[in-house]
Each structure stands twice: as C-alpha cells, then as structure tokens.
Amino acid sequence: MGEKKKFVIDVDCGIDDADALCMAISSPAIEIVGITCVSGNCQVNQVLINTLRVLRACDRLDIPVYKGCSKPLIGYRKGTRDGTYFHGRDGLGNSPDPEGDVDLSLIKKESAVDALIRLSQMYQDELVVVALAPLTNLAVALRIDDEFAKRIKELYIMGGNLTGVGNVSRAAEFNFYSDPESAKIVLKEYKCPITMICWEPCSECPLSWEWYDRITTGNSKKCQFHNRIYKSALVGKRNMPNYYACDPIAMAVAIDNDVASETTLKNCDVNTSESLTRGQMSVDLKNDDSLNYNAKIVLKLDTDKLSKLYEAAFDYK
Amino acid sequence: MGEKKKFVIDVDCGIDDADALCMAISSPAIEIVGITCVSGNCQVNQVLINTLRVLRACDRLDIPVYKGCSKPLIGYRKGTRDGTYFHGRDGLGNSPDPEGDVDLSLIKKESAVDALIRLSQMYQDELVVVALAPLTNLAVALRIDDEFAKRIKELYIMGGNLTGVGNVSRAAEFNFYSDPESAKIVLKEYKCPITMICWEPCSECPLSWEWYDRITTGNSKKCQFHNRIYKSALVGKRNMPNYYACDPIAMAVAIDNDVASETTLKNCDVNTSESLTRGQMSVDLKNDDSLNYNAKIVLKLDTDKLSKLYEAAFDYK
Amino acid sequence: MGEKKKFVIDVDCGIDDADALCMAISSPAIEIVGITCVSGNCQVNQVLINTLRVLRACDRLDIPVYKGCSKPLIGYRKGTRDGTYFHGRDGLGNSPDPEGDVDLSLIKKESAVDALIRLSQMYQDELVVVALAPLTNLAVALRIDDEFAKRIKELYIMGGNLTGVGNVSRAAEFNFYSDPESAKIVLKEYKCPITMICWEPCSECPLSWEWYDRITTGNSKKCQFHNRIYKSALVGKRNMPNYYACDPIAMAVAIDNDVASETTLKNCDVNTSESLTRGQMSVDLKNDDSLNYNAKIVLKLDTDKLSKLYEAAFDYK
Amino acid sequence: MGEKKKFVIDVDCGIDDADALCMAISSPAIEIVGITCVSGNCQVNQVLINTLRVLRACDRLDIPVYKGCSKPLIGYRKGTRDGTYFHGRDGLGNSPDPEGDVDLSLIKKESAVDALIRLSQMYQDELVVVALAPLTNLAVALRIDDEFAKRIKELYIMGGNLTGVGNVSRAAEFNFYSDPESAKIVLKEYKCPITMICWEPCSECPLSWEWYDRITTGNSKKCQFHNRIYKSALVGKRNMPNYYACDPIAMAVAIDNDVASETTLKNCDVNTSESLTRGQMSVDLKNDDSLNYNAKIVLKLDTDKLSKLYEAAFDYK
Numbered sequence A, B, C, D: 001m002g003e004k005k006k007f008v009i010d011v012d013c014g015i016d017d018a019d020a021l022c023m024a025i026s027s028p029a030i031e032i033v034g035i036t037c038v039s040g041n042c043q044v045n046q047v048l049i050n051t052l053r054v055l056r057a058c059d060r061l062d063i064p065v066y067k068g069c070s071k072p073l074i075g076y077r078k079g080t081r082d083g084t085y086f087h088g089r090d091g092l093g094n095s096p097d098p099e100g101d102v103d104l105s106l107i108k109k110e111s112a113v114d115a116l117i118r119l120s121q122m123y124q125d126e127l128v129v130v131a132l133a134p135l136t137n138l139a140v141a142l143r144i145d146d147e148f149a150k151r152i153k154e155l156y157i158m159g160g161n162l163t164g165v166g167n168v169s170r171a172a173e174f175n176f177y178s179d180p181e182s183a184k185i186v187l188k189e190y191k192c193p194i195t196m197i198c199w200e201p202c203s204e205c206p207l208s209w210e211w212y213d214r215i216t217t218g219n220s221k222k223c224q225f226h227n228r229i230y231k232s233a234l235v236g237k238r239n240m241p242n243y244y245a246c247d248p249i250a251m252a253v254a255i256d257n258d259v260a261s262e263t264t265l266k267n268c269d270v271n272t273s274e275s276l277t278r279g280q281m282s283v284d285l286k287n288d289d290s291l292n293y294n295a296k297i298v299l300k301l302d303t304d305k306l307s308k309l310y311e312a313a314f315d316y317k
C-alpha cells in the first residue's frame, strides 16, 4: 500500500478533531504516519489522552502519537482562552469513557516537533500535513529546521477567517486567535502549497440535521463514541440551521480536494498586534494575487462529497 | 421654512463629496447651516477651494464654509496617504474651472471646530451632522466640548467597512484609515444616534451605467460641473459592473432614511494599533447587541429612492 | 512694563502646579497673559476651581483662566489614572478653603485652545508657553491651527523621563503617560525651541528639608495656602532624602534659564504603543544630535537660584 | 573532576562570544558540556563555523557544538539587523584563518534545543546556562519541554539594558532587540535563578587600554587569535575611554559570582510591541520587588577579578 497518501495530523483534540481523525482513519487512501498534539481546545496533556481515546475507539492504537507545545509561541496573553467552553473541561464533552483510562506509555518519547522534522525527511515531497489546531508545533518546527517546510508536499490548515468576524473574539477564529504569531509564521514563511479551510465556509456548510440524525444512529463503535463526546455540544448547536464542524471539513478537503468546489488563490496574513483584531486573518482582495498569493482559500464545499466522507467516518452504510 | 432639517456637512471635498453637496443643496427639505472642511482626499486648504467651487456651481456661495483640521488626530503615520490617487492632485479631477479662482475671503474666520460647537448650541437637538471625511473635526470638537455630541440630533458617517476588506489598505476603508483614532473616539464616545454608511453597501450599490449616462447628459450647471470633475475618475470606474460613489449615498440616507432599505443595530469599533489591520472597522456580530450597540449600520439600499435624489442633484428631469 | 515676558501657563492644577503659579506670580519679570486648564492631576472642572483658589490666595483673580480638554487626545485607555492618589481627591490635598467657594463666573467663555491660538497671534514671537500638565491642549491647538507653534517664542515642558524609570507606571512619567499621543505630537511637530524638564532632574533635586522647613514657616497668605494643600502629601514625601516638586522647578527654569546648570540638545520621542513602556520618553543618545535634536534637556539644577525663586513664591524674606 | 561546574553556553559567535568561550575554556572550575549556536551577530551557519574556529584555537574541538534556531522566534521584523556592522561580515572581524576551513562534520546531528533539554536531564539541578546571544534557543526549549527551566541550576544572560538607552536601536540592546519575544518568555516563564548582565555595567566597565595592550601582546595561540578577530573592531573602540566587551563580562560573572560587586533583585520585563522602544528592557524600580523579582541584576563589577579571568583566557602570565 505504498501509494497511500502519507498524512501527519496536528491536533488539539477537541470533539471535532476526534471526528476528523475518525474520517482519516476510515479512508483507504490515507496512511496516518503520526499524530502531533498541541495545546488549544485543551492543554496538551489532555490532548494526548483524548487522542488515545479516539484511536482506541477506532482500534488504531498503533498510530504513533507525539507530545507538542504546551503554550502558544509567545506564551499566554490577556484574553487568550482555551476551548473548554465548547469542548468541555476535558476537551471531549466531559464524557467518561466506559473503557477506562488510556495507556499513556503509548505516547512516543520523541517530541512532536522532532517527529514532524523526521517524517518530513523520511517522506520527503510526500508528506501531507493536516493542521487542525493552533499552529505552534509547525512554527517551532520551522525555527529548528529552516528546511522543514520545503520538504512537505502540502499543508491543509483549519483556521483563520475571511470577513473579519470571529468565533472566539469579535474579530478572530479560535485556532488563529490562540496563536497568531505561529499562524503568521506559517502563512509568511512556509513555502509549500497551503490550502486554507477558514471559519466561514465551515460555519455556512449546509449539512442538514435530518442527514446528521440519520448517520449518527448507527451502533458502530465510532458512531457511539461520537455520540458520547458530542452530547453536550449539540445542545447549543441544535439552534443553528445546519450541522457543521470545522476540523472534519478540513480533513475532508485534505482527503479529497474535490470537496472544495470553489477556491481562490490569495495573499493571507494575520494581525498579531495587541488590539481589537488580534488573530484576525486578512485576505488581500485589493491586489491581483496571481503572483503574490501564499494560499489557496476554500470558498465553497461540495456537501455530497463531504457527507460521504462523514458517513465512512462513522461506518454508516 | 423653519421646519427644514438643519445639516452641517463635514467634507474633505473630493469628487464624491462634491456630488453629495449638490444633492443636499437640491433638497427642499434641508437647510445647510455650515460646511466644515478637513484634510482627507486632499489637504484642507485645497478642500476649502474645492468646496467653494462646488457652492459656486450651485449658486450657493452664501453657505458658510469653515476651515478644520489639517492633519489626522495623532498626525501622519507611515502609510497614511491622501486620496489624490483617485480624486486627482487637486481633489477634483484636475479639472480647471472656467469660472476662474474662487474668492477665499468667503472662508469664515471661525474654526470648523468652533463652528460645530456653536451650531450644536444654536440648533440644540436639531442639528444633523453628515460626516463624509476623516472624523478629525468631530473628535476634536468633543475634546474641546465634552457636551458637544449630546446636543446633536443625529450623526451620519460615510466610513468604515463591514467585512475586513479595504479600499485603501488591504483591510481598511479610506476615511477610517486616514484617522482611525478619531473614528474610534466618535464610535465610542458620541452618545447620539449614529448611522454608518460603510464601504460595502456603497460599492455594491447596483446603479446601472445606462441610468448614469442618461442622468449626466443634461446641460444644467451642476451636471456639467459633475462631468468635468468626474472625467478622469470614470476611466477606471467604467470597468466596474455598476456606478457607485460613497458620499452621495451617505447623503441620500441622511436626507431620506428610507434610502436604507435594511439596517441593523450593532457595536462598532476600530482597530487603531500599528498593524496590518490599522483603520479596519470591526462589527461585533457574536454578541446580541440589542443593549450594547452604538450604531445603526446600513446593509442594503433602495436604488429607486437613491436615483431620484441623484437626479435632483443634477437637475435632471 | 511692556518688557515683561509674556507667559501662558498650562496646568492640571494639583499641588505642585499651585506652587509653580505662585512662583510665576511673584516674579516681577513675568506677565501671565492666561492660564489654560486641562485634565490630569484631576478633572478639568476641578482644575478650574483649583486654579481660581490659587489666584485668590495670590490676590490675582484678574488673570484670565480658560477651560481646556477634559480627556486625553485619544480618550482613556486601560490603566490611565488621574493624579488624585497623590494630589488628593480634589487635586489640592483635600484641604477645605476657609475663604469658601470660588466664583466660577470668572472662567472665560473662550476655550483654552482658542485662547492659546489668539494669544500666539497677539504676542507673536513673544509668547512663552509653560506646560505643567498632560499636553492635550497644545496638541489640539496645533491641529486647529497648523501655524500655532511657529508663533511661539519658547515652550517649557514639565514631563517625560530620561532613563526609562517612571513615577506612575514602571516606565513612564505622569504627564506623558496621561497623554502620550499629545506628547509625541508636541515633540515631533512643534517647531519652536523646547526645553524639557523631566522627572529625573526634578526628583533628584537636592533641596534640603531644613531649608524647606525654614521657608514654609512664614505667615504670608501664599505660604499658609501652600501649607494647607501640601499637608497630606508631605506625609509620604518626608521619607525622601530631599524636598522636591516638579512643576515649580519647570517654572523656575522658564523664569530664569540659569536655574538649569547643565543641559543637552537631543532628539526626544515618546512610545505611544499599548505596551509595558507606553508613555515612556526615549532620548536618542546613540546619534550625534547636533542637527537632529528637537529639545534642550535639563540635566542639572542650580539649587541656589531655584531656592531663591521658591522663597519669593512664598514671600519668604 | 566531577565537581566542576557544568556549563552549556549559548552563542551567536561574534568576537566577544569568542573571548567568552576562551575564558570559560581556560577556567579549571568549569566543564563545558555543550555549545549551542543561534543566529544573532551573524547567521547560525556562520556561528557554527566561528565556534569551531574558536575551539580549534583553544585546542578543544572535543567540546560538542549544536545548531540552533536560524531566525528570531516570530521571524524578522522591519529594522531587525544582524551584528555584522560591528563583528564583520563573517562575525569574526573578517579575519581569514591561517589554519584553513573548519571541519563541519564535527557539528552534532542533535538540534541545539534537543541538546539543551537532554543536558538539563543529564545534569539536573547542576546545569548552568550562559546565554550570550538572542534567547531564541532558550525560548523554544521551554515551548517543547515545559519542565526545561525547572531543571536548570542557574541562568546567566548577557542582554537587556537598565536605563532605556540602546546600542542597536535608540532604546534597545542588541541581544534583546534581536528577539524581544524570546527575551520576554525567558524573563517571565523561566523559574530558575537568573542573573542579568546588561549593557550599562558592561559598557561602563573601567578596564584600561594600558592593561589591555599589556595582556594582548602575548604570543599564545589564543592571544593571537583574539588579536586577529578584534583588529577591525578595535579601530572604533579605541575612541572609548576604556576597553570593554559584553560577553566576557557575563562569562566572568558566571565563572565567579564575585566579579559582580553590586547586584539588586528586581522585576525585569521587555517591551515587545512594534514601537520606538521595541526590545527595551524595563526594570520595575517603583515597587519593592523583594517578593516579585525575577532576576538578579548586576550593577557594578570588580575589575580586578575580571581582569584576572581575562588574563587566564589569553594565557597571559
């Protein structure tokens, strides 16, 4: 199966990272060569636990898991918050696991940053990085190895926003707000193809509740796991016109680029100043970016293709 | 005619301020009690000249004109630019005036700021301020007289943006970018009803070129004046799908609130930090602002009503 | 006495502004042509009251007093504080006045900013401005009249610091911290001779307590007034090795330049960013500023000359 | 010799790092367990070369050398400059080495950050870190291993300033200016004893030129190496009243704490905002820091003790 795409997935394993991991695991086209953890939705030590819980639910504890950075690049600033308001105190909906504690000795001794660098050498020009969390690990990897990003085949980022409207502050999206300096480094210094899956196309994604209810009634282990960890978050989400979750959409685009039905090439940057708009992404729409772009931005989604990948993730038939 | 609305109009008289002044002058419902000038599209001394040219074209040199601030509140910063790239070196399309030089002795000795304060006392609870320029004069008026804004009936502002996309920098609209600190002061400290006419509804306003060509073929003095000053700007504008100009739209809303066919009450603020997004307006869409709003934002326009006011401005029948 | 120097004094009348006013009034070489008030040590309306109390104690209620700006140029920011922790709730040591309320009708109707501009015209190239407060009035005067600073003969500023150590924040001096943007405007845009009397030479001024106790035992009206308003502040000050107060030192230098026994010409600027060092003055010592300086900085004081001016201020013989 | 102090030395090997390394190597009390390199005075790849040249001149190529970060933590900002204006294009005074190229295969494969973490484990509570460069490696080590700083015995930092006067910008010292975010992280997050050797005590250190000329006339290999690399820098330095160099002073204090004849415990922080004072250290002198301090600041030096260590470094007898 050497022709499988090699994915390394960077997570802050909240509930939507969990679904995204299930989706990648369910895809026959993907080989996950590592999962790197970072603080974000919850603290990195909890992210490690959560990631092992997801892998156990998928019977894939063989996938190597690495511990990454425990704080944003420049440390915490006033107003930085973790995602526990949404993802639960434990980042997975405060859902006790019937299978009990995970085996922490499974965590690799190698650091996430070293693993990223080593994998980029082992799978040079093949490695696909799917970043579903604050971009601290990726920024640090580049500081330690200037050549890191050049060896990567593609980078998919769930993060940032397109219209100055935020989901965590008034102006910024959670992953970028949590570590704006790292986001800026990745956007400005990574010289590999970058695909941005921002807040707006995710939150406007028209997956119906009817569809959601149908695919989540299965009794597969993965489906039941999903139902446990999403239970409390769904209370609020049910008020929205549609079901959406960001990380699985980013993963779906990484697995099958055609999930992105409309894209544009633009120059993206992040405001890092201590200000009202700290962490906001800013897309340069004024200038023709045919030469100056640094990312492909996903504008619209093919919900048919997306829903198929979701169904596979939950073993829905 | 005591029942006419009392307007004081703050301008940086570029070509679209000129049309907005023509529109206000043409309205039988409005009495212009003063025009205050400020640097923006061009330097304040040129703004004074341009304003007198507009009034001469309208045969209304009786309207008092006042000189205001010559620089943004905190002075020029790297990257601050005037509007001459669009409005011409003289702010009015580099169009020589067949009637020759204006009579600068008509400029009042009283400063624009003192005039604003005096008019707010003379027409307490009646005065409508229509701000079509960087908000320096309005910010300074409040510093000199803490009670100034409380005496104003309504404030209409052409400025700011809604979606983080700019027309002068990648993130900011011209009037707000030119003096972000003043914009912030007005949005946060003015305790009068504020209506925001931002960049997006203006630039997306669907006035057709066919209509524009029809109403600008008249030979009224105002129409010929418009054609002279717009000549060079139209070269670029003709590439756009529709005709639009910001200041006349703001003036139309001020004259007839029904020109705004859809509005929303929100909390608006401005990023003033030295950063990628300096001068960008940020609208708080996350929080229900039924209690916390500071402005009514115009979202959509009634182009029929708008076009009628334009036609009157050019004496088109 | 046409040859007297024409002083306009800008105050936020706390207890050391009071002494500085007494000192200027006591000097036969000075004619005070106006006192402009601004928020700082206390709110501007209280500054007006305090200034009238000082003038009454000096029997000089004929000197015109003007109301200036009530807030810093860009408004209050987190951490801005008034000076009431030191100057008392009323800015004058919470000392009830045995003579009762002052007559507020003495306050001129003309704004402080208009008065500054008018006086600069009336006494062109003669007017000396002594600024003992946040520089808001001076910054606004320049915005309203670009030529204002060119007409001034000299400007003396009590404010700023030389070594990055503050008296209100860890890095900034009170007057500059209270309105850094105005301080920056004055330092960068005022093209008149500026003399800076900063925190360090004032706080290190070696006036002995023995001397202080001697000159404050008189029973002149001014001395008793001083004793009343300084009573509570002295409790803390007595722990210092020497007596000092900033505003009277700045005034002494303005009255007699020889009070400054050592000076240097340097380029001064202010950090205005929202940061640890907001409001800190920064002196360019790296570059030879023989061409690039914007201020004369007072480094050392002649305490003999200074003490003589103090003695005159309190009618000490 | 198990009782020797274990030093890891972080360098951006310019000419004064070179002397500091010579000094540490000459001390019988010190075992250098690693040298970690980082960009600063020159790019990290040049720093590696320079460090090997120093070790060759000292006949100590057995000491392990590690490659660290090639850019400041958040990347380059406008105005960031390397130190080649002072240290020469190659960081070592543009002095060709008569011994020819160094053997780059001696550079360890392990990254500097991994080496720092491993050494902190191997020599837990024993390791002394001497930081003579921008603090990027130290900041990144803490991001990758939260516990790193807790295992360190002591940290000595050459960097920062005490009085707001800079040697690279008007307000900031070179090492802190080159990476203010890393300096802030180290000062705020490192919970080990920190000794700061800042710009002022170094630049005011009264080593006489007479002394310098005497100790640098030897024909030891280290002395000749020093003379080669300092040749061009001395041209400017000779105008100063005394000889000084920062890194050797910091090293001397680390080797023998009594070289610091006067110290104080204070809270230190760094301004990281994009501003006039970016990179400036700010010492909190307002508050009694007996509880709140984070560093011991060296105020004065014992030049006798310092000169003895210098003499040993150059094998002067």
Ligand SMILES: [Ca+2]
Binding pocket: A011, A012, A013, A014, A016, A017, A041, A132, A133, A247
């Ligand atoms: Ca995530």
Ligand SMILES: [Ca+2]
Binding pocket: B011, B012, B013, B014, B016, B017, B041, B132, B133, B247
């Ligand atoms: Ca305008």
Ligand SMILES: [Ca+2]
Binding pocket: C011, C012, C013, C014, C016, C017, C041, C132, C133, C247
């Ligand atoms: Ca004062």
Ligand SMILES: [Ca+2]
Binding pocket: D011, D012, D013, D014, D016, D017, D040, D041, D132, D133, D247
């Ligand atoms: Ca160094």
